[in-house]
Amino acid sequence: MTTTRGLRDREEPITMLTAYDAPTAEVVDEAGIDVVLVGDSMGNAALGYDSTLPVTMADVRSRTAAVARGVDDALVVADMPFLSFGVEEAESVRNAGEFLKEADADAVKIESGPHTIETTRRMTDVGIPVMAHLGLTPQHVNRLGGYSRQGTDQDAAEEILELARDHEEAGAFSLVLEHVPANLAAAVTDALSIPTIGIGAGPDTDGQVLVINDVVGLGEWSPPFSKRFGDVRGEMQRAVGEYKEAVEDGTFPAEEHSHVEDDLEELY
Numbered sequence: 219m220t221t222t223r224g225l226r227d228r229e230e231p232i233t234m235l236t237a238y239d240a241p242t243a244e245v246v247d248e249a250g251i252d253v254v255l256v257g258d259s260m261g262n263a264a265l266g267y268d269s270t271l272p273v274t275m276a277d278v279r280s281r282t283a284a285v286a287r288g289v290d291d292a293l294v295v296a297d298m299p300f301l302s303f304g305v306e307e308a309e310s311v312r313n314a315g316e317f318l319k320e321a322d323a324d325a326v327k328i329e330s331g332p333h334t335i336e337t338t339r340r341m342t343d344v345g346i347p348v349m350a351h352l353g354l355t356p357q358h359v360n361r362l363g364g365y366s367r368q369g370t371d372q373d374a375a376e377e378i379l380e381l382a383r384d385h386e387e388a389g390a391f392s393l394v395l396e397h398v399p400a401n402l403a404a405a406v407t408d409a410l411s412i413p414t415i416g417i418g419a420g421p422d423t424d425g426q427v428l429v430i431n432d433v434v435g436l437g438e439w440s441p442p443f444s445k446r447f448g449d450v451r452g453e454m455q456r457a458v459g460e461y462k463e464a465v466e467d468g469t470f471p472a473e474e475h476s477h478v479e480d481d482l483e484e485l486y
Contacts, residue, residue: 220252220293222325222347222391225413225425228252232392232425234415235433238264238281242430243288251292253415255327255427256282258297258357263431270356273299275313279321286322295349296323300357303328303337310337314346327394329355335384342389350385352378352406353419354397365441367418369398375405382406382414394427395419397443418443 225232234253237243238260246254260281261267282296296317303310317323325347328334338348353368362368369375379402382393392413395403400420407414407423416423418441431437432444436451464470 219291222293225252225293225392226411228413228424232413232415234425234427236260236263236427236430237285237288238430240284240288243285243292246430247289247292252425253293253295253427254285254289255295256285256297256323257327257429258299259429263429263437269359271300271359275299275302275316278302279317282317282321282323293324294322295325295327296321297327298329304333307337307340311341311344311346314341314348315344318346325349325391327351329357330381330385330390331355332381332384335381335388338385338390339388348385348388348390349392349394350382350390351394351396352381352385352398353395365397367397367399369402375399375402378402379406379409382410386410386412395423 232253233251234255235246235251236255236257236259237246238256243254256278258270258273258278260277261270261273265273265277267273278296278299282294286294298314302313314326317326326341327349328338328351330338330350330352334350338350341348354362354365356365359365369378378398385393390412392415393406393410395406395414395416397418400422403414403416403419404422413424415425415427417427428444432440432446434448434450435446438451440446461470
């Protein structure tokens with residue numbers, strides 16, 4: 219079983235994928251993926267929103283519990299949704315603890331900044347493992363003005379490096395680096411003793427994470443730093459189309475899909 223401490227001792231790259239339901243979590247876990255992230259990306263990937271901002275504690279709690287029921291070995295990390303942390307420290311800690319107590323998560327992930335250093339420290343102190351997240355932080359889309367690459371100038375890169383060190387010192391057990399230059403991600407990785415997990419951050423991090431919809435080809439669009447390893451959307455379209463045709467032309471349900479109870483033949 220994967221643990222937060224065990225991630226530090228791995229020699230091979232860490233693998234992480236999102237999942238938002240038990241059947242998907244089972245597939246991901248059976249494939250041997252190390253970490254399953256119940257990401258607030260569910261807003262775009264599963265709930266039909268245009269961003270992650272509308273995702274609620276209830277949304278993440280329910281889906282984290284479902285994922286945890288589908289997982290035997292992977293580390294389950296619940297994403298802290300927008301405004302569930304960073305406002306009041308006590309409330310942030312209670313919300314994070316709720317995911318561990320009520321949804322069986324093993325850890326939480328926080329979109330990080332200067333305001334989350336002490337929150338990370340407090341959560342760690344009370345026994346809540348924290349995965350930090352720097353670079354592109356989608357919950358800040360309105361402040362950033364979009365989903366552009368971060369850390370592309372010297373000042374911004376140095377800020378990310380400093381924040382990475384601060385969150386490691388505060389007790390974070392790992393760090394996600396999203397949509398930053400590969401050379402910046404490599405420098406951050408070299409500077410930390412905790413593992414880094416990249417998404418759109420090049421090959422030199424300690425691991426990689428992607429959204430499951432992008433990996434299996436479920437959505438119509440994937441970000442340029444992702445890769446489609448399958449065509450689940452195409453297969454679903456084919457299967458649904460064949461079902462529709464079979465119902466309309468009378469070939470489904472066939473005899474083998476039905477049961478006749480002889481004792482009911484005298485019903486009127």
